[in-house]
Amino acid sequence: xxxxxxxxxxxxxxxxxxxxxxxxxxxxxxxxxxxxxxxxxxxxxxxxxxxxxxxxxxxxxxxxxxxxxxxxxxxxxxxxxxxxxxxxxxxxxxxxxxxxxxxxxxxxxxxxxxxxxxxxxxxxxxxxxxxxxxxxxxxxxxxxxxxx
Numbered sequence: 001x002x003x004x005x006x007x008x009x010x011x012x013x014x015x016x017x018x019x020x021x022x023x024x025x026x027x028x029x030x031x032x033x034x035x036x037x038x039x040x041x042x043x044x045x046x047x048x049x050x051x052x053x054x055x056x057x058x059x060x061x062x063x064x065x066x067x068x069x070x071x072x073x074x075x076x077x078x079x080x081x082x083x084x085x086x087x088x089x090x091x092x093x094x095x096x097x098x099x100x101x102x103x104x105x106x107x108x109x110x111x112x113x114x115x116x117x118x119x120x121x122x123x124x125x126x127x128x129x130x131x132x133x134x135x136x137x138x139x140x141x142x143x144x145x146x147x148x
Contacts, residue, residue: 003031004110010038010100010130013072016115018080020145024113025081027143033110035087037077038103039069040096066091097133104138113143 009024011017021037028035044058044065073089081087092099104112114131135142 004028004033005031006034006036006107006109007031007111007113008036008038008100008104008107008109009113010040010096010134011073011076011115012039012096012130013076014115014117016117016145016147018076019147020113020115021076021080023143023145025085025087027111027113028085028087029082033086035081035085036103036107036109037073037081037087037089038100039073039089039091040099041065041069041091041093042096043094062093066093096130097137100130100134101137101139104140109140111141111143112138113145116144116146 004027007024007028009021011021024035024037027033041062044061069091070089073091077087077089090103092103094102100112100114103109112134114134116131131144135144
């Protein structure tokens, strides 16, 4: 388990997630571990009308979301991660918890660092907590970072 060689840190770009990114960066520096920042782009809800999608290009919109997420990840790498850390970013598409666990398994991650806060209110009640799902399904240890 110790020392950690590869750390995964998912982010939704919220302030709590930024705190988790900083913690993951410090751990990666301490253990000389590789750090992977990941953002999951969820499915685009599309409501079809009787006349179709009225020219809405779902694939182009998803590419736009991916490009924006990649830019945001790069900015966080540059501002929150020590320069000495071997870090990279990854944008994937799908259901957040499932994709985080899948990537952790495929990458052979030793630790996932995740914020305890994210979705709240009605979204949390409908979709559940991504952090809770990752804790239940991940094969590696999880470090949860509180906002306080």
